[in-house]
Amino acid sequence: MGRIVLDNVTKSFGETQVIPPLNLTIEDGEFAVFVGPSGCGKSTLLRMIAGLEDLTSGNIAIDDKVVTEVPPSKRGLAMVFQSYALYPHMTVRKNIGFPLRMEKMSQAEIDKRVETAAKSLNLTDYLDRKPGQLSGGQRQRVAIGRAIVRDPSAFLFDEPLSNLDAALRVGMRLEISEMHERMQTTMIYVTHDQVEAMTMADKIVVLQAGVIEQVGTPLDLYNKPQNLFVAGFIGSPRMNFTEGEEARKRGAHTIGIRPEHIDVVASGGVWNGKVGVAEHLGSDTFLHVHDTGLAETITVRAPGEVTMKYGDRISLAPREDLIHRFDAQGLRIG
Amino acid sequence: MAIVAQSSRFGTYGRPVLAWAIGLLFFFPIFWMVLTSFKTDADAVKPEFLFTFTPTLENYLNMTANYDYWRFATNSVITSVFATLFSLVVGIPAAYAMAFNPSRATKDVLMWMLSTKMLPAAAVLYPMTFLTKSLGLFDTHFLVVLVLCLINLPIVVWMLFTYFKEIPKDIIEAGKMDGVNTWGEIREILIPLAWGGIASTALLAFIFCWNEAYWTVRLTTTDAATLSKLIEGNRAPEGLFFGRLSAVSTAAVGPIVVLGWFCQKQLVKGLTFGAVK
Ligand SMILES: Nc1ncnc2c1ncn2[C@@H]1O[C@H](COP(=O)(O)OP(=O)(O)OP(=O)(O)O)[C@@H](O)[C@H]1O
Numbered sequence: 001m002g003r004i005v006l007d008n009v010t011k012s013f014g015e016t017q018v019i020p021p022l023n024l025t026i027e028d029g030e031f032a033v034f035v036g037p038s039g040c041g042k043s044t045l046l047r048m049i050a051g052l053e054d055l056t057s058g059n060i061a062i063d064d065k066v067v068t069e070v071p072p073s074k075r076g077l078a079m080v081f082q083s084y085a086l087y088p089h090m091t092v093r094k095n096i097g098f099p100l101r102m103e104k105m106s107q108a109e110i111d112k113r114v115e116t117a118a119k120s121l122n123l124t125d126y127l128d129r130k131p132g133q134l135s136g137g138q139r140q141r142v143a144i145g146r147a148i149v150r151d152p153s154a155f156l157f158d159e160p161l162s163n164l165d166a167a168l169r170v171g172m173r174l175e176i177s178e179m180h181e182r183m184q185t186t187m188i189y190v191t192h193d194q195v196e197a198m199t200m201a202d203k204i205v206v207l208q209a210g211v212i213e214q215v216g217t218p219l220d221l222y223n224k225p226q227n228l229f230v231a232g233f234i235g236s237p238r239m240n241f242t243e244g245e246e247a248r249k250r251g252a253h254t255i256g257i258r259p260e261h262i263d264v265v266a267s268g269g270v271w272n273g274k275v276g277v278a279e280h281l282g283s284d285t286f287l288h289v290h291d292t293g294l295a296e297t298i299t300v301r302a303p304g305e306v307t308m309k310y311g312d313r314i315s316l317a318p319r320e321d322l323i324h325r326f327d328a329q330g331l332r333i334g
Numbered sequence: 335m336a337i338v339a340q341s342s343r344f345g346t347y348g349r350p351v352l353a354w355a356i357g358l359l360f361f362f363p364i365f366w367m368v369l370t371s372f373k374t375d376a377d378a379v380k381p382e383f384l385f386t387f388t389p390t391l392e393n394y395l396n397m398t399a400n401y402d403y404w405r406f407a408t409n410s411v412i413t414s415v416f417a418t419l420f421s422l423v424v425g426i427p428a429a430y431a432m433a434f435n436p437s438r439a440t441k442d443v444l445m446w447m448l449s450t451k452m453l454p455a456a457a458v459l460y461p462m463t464f465l466t467k468s469l470g471l472f473d474t475h476f477l478v479v480l481v482l483c484l485i486n487l488p489i490v491v492w493m494l495f496t497y498f499k500e501i502p503k504d505i506i507e508a509g510k511m512d513g514v515n516t517w518g519e520i521r522e523i524l525i526p527l528a529w530g531g532i533a534s535t536a537l538l539a540f541i542f543c544w545n546e547a548y549w550t551v552r553l554t555t556t557d558a559a560t561l562s563k564l565i566e567g568n569r570a571p572e573g574l575f576f577g578r579l580s581a582v583s584t585a586a587v588g589p590i591v592v593l594g595w596f597c598q599k600q601l602v603k604g605l606t607f608g609a610v611k
């Protein structure tokens with residue numbers, strides 16, 4: 001079980017408030033991702049749930065039990081740190097078995113569980129090494145192993161993959177997702193990488209300056225961003241925005257259209273301009289289009305290989321039903 | 335280029351010569367002391383016998399016969415060991431708290447502890463003497479241990495604090511998440527990780543305890559008197575007997591020099607606060 005409820009939680013460091021009053025419920029078994037720009041308070045929020053950071057006010061409940069005053073060691077949560085935070089003086093075996101030893105579990109049971117965890121993480125050959133003799137990816141597996149052996153009520157991850165190279169990151173991302181499908185345990189995952197957020201989450205919590213901008217499934221956020229910030233933050237390449245005449249025509253202060261929702265047409269499009277830089281990814285081509293009469297450069301995602309080059313004339317047709325409209329406060333209309 | 339060549343020539347020749355010169359300068363008084371300890375009191379003051387003399391063990395034999403060297407030595411060992419242990423028992427949790435759960439006052443507390451070392455000891459000599467006498471603690475092992483422990487605590491806490499600061503906070507926090515309580519953190523994580531630093535600190539504290547003379551001389555007479563007191567006692571009453579004094583001094587500093595010799599590496603590491611890796 002692991003249903004986590006944050007009730008009017010706030011956090012200040014001295015005079016500066018980094019989390020204004022915040023309410024959030026994470027259901028049992030859910031994979032929740034906190035995402036937002038650097039310094040928005042993701043780690044602080046996670047550490048408050050862990051108990052590593054005191055609340056300035058408000059309450060946190062795990063499975064309907066208020067844990068605000070409960071020390072981290074008694075909350076039954078496991079955490080995986082960005083820096084791995086392995087115990088350098090212990091072997092991998094000792095590291096993974098450490099939380100069990102602290103629970104005073106029998107040595108036979110500890111050995112059994114460590115072996116099982118090591119096997120599922122491909123660490124069997126490294127059990128007698130010290131963390132200093134492992135690669136970054138292996139260290140991260142040990143950190144995960146140390147978290148899973150004890151059947152916590154929830155897992156907390158603070159940017160666990162950000163120290164790994166791109167290829168490894170994709171692999172570990174899948175492994176963690178699979179782990180979640182298998183165990184069905186609550187997981188809270190902090191990242192600033194929106195691709196991780198989109199691919200892993202059941203529920204994404206978008207934060208900015210300590211404020212929740214929107215909570216929803218990845219597709220909710222993609223299809224119905226509630227405000228300009230979320231619209232701009234979720235999706236890659238970024239959504240195109242424009243104000244002025246084009247927006248007014250559609251009854252909005254600002255409109256936004258995702259690069260993949262603009263078609264390149266032979267002629268008679270809504271916006272006609274010149275191709276600037278073209279980024280070829282193979283599967284797609286990102287065209288940056290200037291001189292359309294709009295103040296902003298428009299990014300277009302054209303499927304497959306496109307032969308246009310710098311300076312070519314281009315005609316663009318946005319799919320009207322997929323245009324997002326925002327009012328003067330930046331809130332979604334409709 | 336010229337500067338590089340010059341400094342490297344200084345490095346190959348100048349530096350060793352300089353190092354030896356300084357080394358000898360510092361070593362000479364000790365060497366002289368050891369030499370003198372094998373001379374009769376009469377020979378000791380005659381310049382012509384500086385290096386050439388008939389060695390004698392008389393001073394050492396007298397020492398164990400007349401002054402009960404072993405009692406003083408035992409007292410030194412007991413008081414130094416216990417004072418070091420106690421200062422660690424108090425210092426480790428204190429430094430741990432300041433390194434990992436600092437409050438607004440932490441920096442001030444550290445400064446305040448250091449500032450106690452700035453008060454001249456003589457300023458509290460009379461209060462201390464009266465207090466200890468009226469409490470019946472004068473000339474007891476307990477008192478010496480207590481005083482040595484208190485004298486060393488500031489430096490012990492400072493050194494430990496500096497070592498503990500080098501341990502990543504994440505590791506301690508990982509421990510908390512893994513279900514460890516405060517004592518567990520200290521026992522399972524902090525002490526194993528800072529073992530080298532703790533050993534250096536203990537060694538230095540032990541040496542300071544052993545060498546302490548101001549208080550041990552003044553707050554003891556016989557029962558709890560340490561080797562410092564023995565040296566001191568050989569100085570005054572019957573005039574200056576250099577041979578005898580040198581023997582006593584040699585026997586007093588001997589153990590600590592040997593200890594220091596064997597723990598050189600650890601000591602250097604300790605004194606440079608881990609800067610030498
Ligand atoms: N111990 C502290 N004392 C004072 N301010 C702090 C402290 N820890 C964090 N902050 C501030 O709180 C804010 C939120 O920090 P936090 O570490 O939660 O950000 P984050 O979203 O995790 O960012 P990142 O993606 O860079 O890790 C930041 O503005 C930071 O400067």
Ligand SMILES: [Mg+2]
Nearest residue numbers: 042043044158
């Ligand atoms: Mg962070």
